[in-house]
Amino acid sequence: EQGYSYLTVAEQLVSGPRSEADFLAYCLTDTRMGRTVRDPDLAQVGVAHAPAADGDLFWTAVWARPLTPHGLAAVASDVVALTNAERTAAGLRPLAGDPGLTVAAQAHSDDMVALGFYSHTSPDGRQPWDRAAAAGCAHRGIGENIACGQRSAAEVVRGWMDSPGHRANILKPDFTHIGIGLRGGGEMATYWTQLFGASG
Secondary structure, three states: OOOOEEEEEEEEEEEEOOHHHHHHHHHHHHHHHHHHHOOOOOOOOEEEEOOOOOOOOOEEEEEEEEOHHHHHHHHHHHHHHHHHHHHHHOOOOEEEEEEEHHHHHHHHHHHHHHHHOOOOOOOOOHHHHHHHHHHHOOOOOOOOOOEEEOOOOOHHHHHHHHHHHHHHHOOOOOOEEEEEEEEOOOOOOOOEEEEEOOOO
């Protein structure tokens, strides 16, 4: 709502500390919050506090990695590399990046945030193969994985591999190409799209 575009985001809510130094020290003593403070994927932070009626202080810290073209490309590259590692381990050929699939995948992630939905079917009724065709893809077969809420490439690929239907797409022998989309925002904070194509 404030116009900040991010690749990943995390929030900390704490009451009690009397200064920023005390707030940071408190976070570092907590295992979960300490991981957030030390997370190398989180590059920027905003911190605020407000007094309660009883004189206590309530603190909010929002940590994020801003959305940049370079950062988006790096995360997408990580998703492709992890996906191909799973395929290689299964004795399958790695997938090649495809610009058209990437455009279609990114547009779908953007739409899920902008239009407030989470589905393979767009609000206008389009399916993955429709979006791929609109982006100029001529693949004879199309498959799609989507996910929401994951904060890293490793987390999203692991989630897909732990789901039979998504795993089947990743390990489908017919698929030869891949495109990745990611958008921060919306109710679930991150929306991922993995679009596959089969040549031939």
